[in-house]
Amino acid sequence: MIAIDVHLDADAAATMARDVRLGLSAYPKELAPKYFYDERGSQLFEQITELDEYYPTRAEREILAHRSAEILGAAGRPGTLVELGSGSAAKTRHLLDAMRDQGVLETYVPVDISEEITQRTAAQLVDEYPGLAVRGLVCDFERDLERIPAQDGSRLLAFLGGTIGNLYPRPRQEFLERIAALLGPADHLLLGTDLIKETSRLEDAYDDAAGVTAEFNKNVLAVLNNELGADFDLDAFEHVARYDAEAERMDIRLRSLADQEVRLDGLDLEVTFAAGEEMRTEISTKFTRERLESVYAGAGLELCGWFTDANGDYALSLARPA
Ligand code: SAH
Ligand code: AVI
Numbered sequence: 001m002i003a004i005d006v007h008l009d010a011d012a013a014a015t016m017a018r019d020v021r022l023g024l025s026a027y028p029k030e031l032a033p034k035y036f037y038d039e040r041g042s043q044l045f046e047q048i049t050e051l052d053e054y055y056p057t058r059a060e061r062e063i064l065a066h067r068s069a070e071i072l073g074a075a076g077r078p079g080t081l082v083e084l085g086s087g088s089a090a091k092t093r094h095l096l097d098a099m100r101d102q103g104v105l106e107t108y109v110p111v112d113i114s115e116e117i118t119q120r121t122a123a124q125l126v127d128e129y130p131g132l133a134v135r136g137l138v139c140d141f142e143r144d145l146e147r148i149p150a151q152d153g154s155r156l157l158a159f160l161g162g163t164i165g166n167l168y169p170r171p172r173q174e175f176l177e178r179i180a181a182l183l184g185p186a187d188h189l190l191l192g193t194d195l196i197k198e199t200s201r202l203e204d205a206y207d208d209a210a211g212v213t214a215e216f217n218k219n220v221l222a223v224l225n226n227e228l229g230a231d232f233d234l235d236a237f238e239h240v241a242r243y244d245a246e247a248e249r250m251d252i253r254l255r256s257l258a259d260q261e262v263r264l265d266g267l268d269l270e271v272t273f274a275a276g277e278e279m280r281t282e283i284s285t286k287f288t289r290e291r292l293e294s295v296y297a298g299a300g301l302e303l304c305g306w307f308t309d310a311n312g313d314y315a316l317s318l319a320r321p322a
Helices: 010-025 039-048 055-074 092-101 115-128 141-147 169-182 199-205 212-228 289-298
Strands: 002-006 080-084 107-112 133-138 155-159 188-194 237-244 249-256 260-264 269-273 278-285 301-308 314-321
Touching: 002 115, 010 212, 010 269, 039 115, 039 212, 055 092, 055 188, 055 199, 055 301, 055 314, 080 092, 092 155, 107 115, 115 133, 141 169, 155 169, 169 289, 169 301, 199 237, 212 237, 212 249, 212 278, 289 301, 289 314
Parallel strands: 002 133, 080 107, 080 155, 107 133, 155 188
Antiparallel strands: 188 314, 237 249, 249 278, 260 269, 301 314
């Protein structure tokens, strides 16, 4: 009952090499957040979801725990759940439970760049949901979105965790346009978005006292060491997390603690960092309902359901092709 297609081939390695070369040669330097997620990075993200300061996971879980049946009703009781950036699918169980209880659960399609976590999650889910077919895709969802298999009946395409916030506006719009094109007339998108709130809560969520987010951020350097033969010294960088109120997003960086030179054998590249120089590793955009409605409209989608936690920290929205 498990079929997982892996599309992290030579092309993906070449894409990473090109992305990293471009990002390290730019000013200011920048790395793409998808490179956080090797096996260690996925584990560190799981630890982040349990931190007191990191409220988005708890808020999204609260919504799913209380309102999954209602969400599924509004989405036309789909038999297939496709999930982008599925990771451990911990909160997804609430949706799968509700699909099972409504007697419609047939197929789950996890789509994630991390092979280890996708294989592990698929094995757990077929044990937990007898009869469930898991047809996973290990790929970069931005590159390979159209590989998602067509399915009989209606589908719910879930993109949880606020991961849409990690995309810049232009690629985000293009991505949502491609999602709109993928959705059939009876299909829906279920999108998790973190909402704008006080700066201190936002900044604490991305700079926890135990230093787990700092370790997660620096893990991208370990990924470059492993994948591209780089010699980054993780202790020579510090974690920086600031809220940019104008762009309405968290801006996450690594700051060099010294003048230093880093060699990437796999790229035959040497890069210098000045003391105090910052390299962006992630943005995490925060939304309002109005902003999201206009983002949807710009991508050919329309909002048809809005579900928040009791505190109003986080929203799950349902959208369909306009
Ligand atoms: N949905 C889970 C995990 C969120 S973490 C939750 O809500 O807790 C972000 C997930 O997206 C990770 O599992 C990561 O491996 C995956 N991911 C990030 N960028 C990706 C990309 N470009 N393509 C596919 N998966 C990606
Ligand atoms: C996966 N993504 C939605 C997380 C976020 O909140 O932007 C990644 C993260 N980065 C630091 N902490 C969590």
